[in-house]
Amino acid sequence: MPTSTNQIPRPGPSRRALLRAGLLGAGGLGLDDLFQLRAWTAEAAAERPARAKSCILIWLAGGPSHIDTFDPKPDAPADVRGEFKPIATAVPGLTISEIFPELAKVMDRCTLIRGVTSPEADHDRAAHHLLTGYRPSPALVYPSFGSVVAKLREPSMGMLPRYVAIPDAPVFSSSGYLTPAYDPIVAAGDPSQPGIRVRDLTPPGRLTLDRLRRRRAMVQALDGCARAVSMTSLTTSRDRSADQADELLPSGAAWRAFQIGEEPDAVRERYGRTPVGQSCLLARRLIEAGASFVTLNDRGIGQLGWDTHRQNFPTLKNTLAPPLDRGVSALIGDLDNRGLLESTLVIMMGEFGRTPRINPNAGRDHHGRANCALLAGAGLPRGLLLGRTDPQGDAPVDRPMTPADLAATLYTALGIDPDHKFRTPHGRPIRLVDNGKVPQELML
Incomplete structure (x- = not known):
């Protein structure tokens, strides 16, 4: 099948033109200008039917130990198997770590991949690989999954942003060589506390809602003059963009999804009154209201996240695992009970696994060769185990899956052709995924 290549977008009005129209404030682009940029470059990529309309990516920043979570090695030596015991799950014969008792109950609704592998073991490089499908290059930063979806998907009927990050955006979750219009909208703050602030949608303190609406009225008047001369695609798309902006202002209908x-x-x-638990609940609300892609960045503890070089076992057992176990299991169950799981892809992973051998600080170090990913929804097989690592969890020995394979799987589930091409700012065509294949078991 011939691949599709996007055309270099027709430039919109210059910054000077926007300034003359009073559309830019001191801080840069206004809210409806952000949507206008997206409207100018939106295009369809419906070359195959979508199994899922939306995706929730749960990012375990820092890289969780695969052995201590989803790939236990009870028969390995003590300095490899660690302190945790495997427990049975809702899938006969499938065990996971005892630190995830609630997730064990919903594994019959999931696909578990135990053969994820990457040559990268540095946080930033590995994150780029897992979040884009491409190894990092000094010449080019590739767009994240969410940014690609934001570019290729039409805005939702509910006027929500297509791409939202909670409570902040992981490294390399941005638009890369695409324009910043496809960066995530960030719902900053702790959702378990009152007053969550949608950073990119909250007007600056000096800019009142009344003033924003007066600006909107002025723009409508200018557009009315333009229509009197001729109906242009510019004025039509501005109307749509401004409507979206209004909906996202406090008191707008779409804003309520964040409440x-x-x-x-x-x-x-049920989700747990914790940052990660309430982030899972917020992700469900956003998907339910029409968002296309939500990234939930679980940073764990401070800046360390899941980077357990020291005290791996008490940190996982007492701090990191309980809120994630409760929140994600509730999310999967809730989506399923509401009839949303089949139209939503849920994927949970970190940038790499961790070393099989426990270090002298009772921790585990970076290990890119072996990693796990948990998938659910999007019509994927339920209760499927794909891939296997060696007896010590060092590397895959059956059905290895690269980040490019994961990217191809994600895009295919969302109805996006992995061979679709974008052009870099220099005009070079680049495929969304290079050498990525969807495993046969996941091709329904």
């Missing part, structure tokens, strides 16, 4: 305080107490308790 998790509207959820019943019982639902919030």
Whole structure:
């Protein structure tokens, strides 16, 4: 099948023209200008039917130990197998670590991949590889999955942004060589506390809602003059973009999706009143309201995240695992019960696994050769185990899966052709995925 290549987008009005129209404030692009940029470059990539309309990526920043989470090695030597015991799951014969008792109950709704492998073992380089499907290059930063989806998907009917990050954006989760219009909208702050702030949508303190709306009225008047001369695609798309911007202002309809305080107490308790638990709940609300891609960045503890070079076992058992176990299991169950799981791809992973051998600080170090990814929804097989590592968890020995393979799987599930091409700012065509293949078991 011939691959598709996007055309270099027709440039929109210059910054000077926008300034003359009063559309830019002192801080740069206005909210509806952000949507205008997206409207100018949006294009369809519907070359195959989509199994999923949306995706939730749960990013375990720092790289969790695969052996202590989803690939236990109970028969390995003590300095490899560690302190945790495997437990049975809802899938006969499949075990995971005892630190995930709630996730064990929903594994029959998931696909577990144990053969993820990458040559990268540096945080930033590995994150780029896993979040884009490409190894990092000094010449080019590639766009993240969410940015690609934001570019190729039409805006939702509910006027929500196509790409949202909670509570912040992981490294290399941005638009890369695409324009910043496809960066994520960031819902900053702790969702378990009152007053979550949608950083990119909250007007500056000196700019009131009334002033924003007066600006909008002036733009509408200018557009009305333009229409009197001729109906242009510029004025038509500006209307659509401005409508989206209005919906996202406080008091707008789409804004309500961010207000998790509207959820019943019982639902919030089920997810857990923790940052990661309430982030999972917020992700569900955003998907339900029409967002296309939500990245949940689980940073764990401070800046260390899941980077357990020291005290791996108590840190996992007491701090990192419990809120994730509760929140993600509730998310998968909730999506399934609401009939949303089949139209939503959930994927959970970090940038790499960790060394099989425990270091002198009772921790595990970076290890790119072996990693796990948990997938659910999007019509993927339920209760499937794909891939296997060697007895010590050092490397895959069956069905290895590269980051490019994961990228191809994600895009295919969302109805995006992995062979689709973008052009760099210099005009060079680049495929979304290079040498990535969807495993036969996942091709439904």
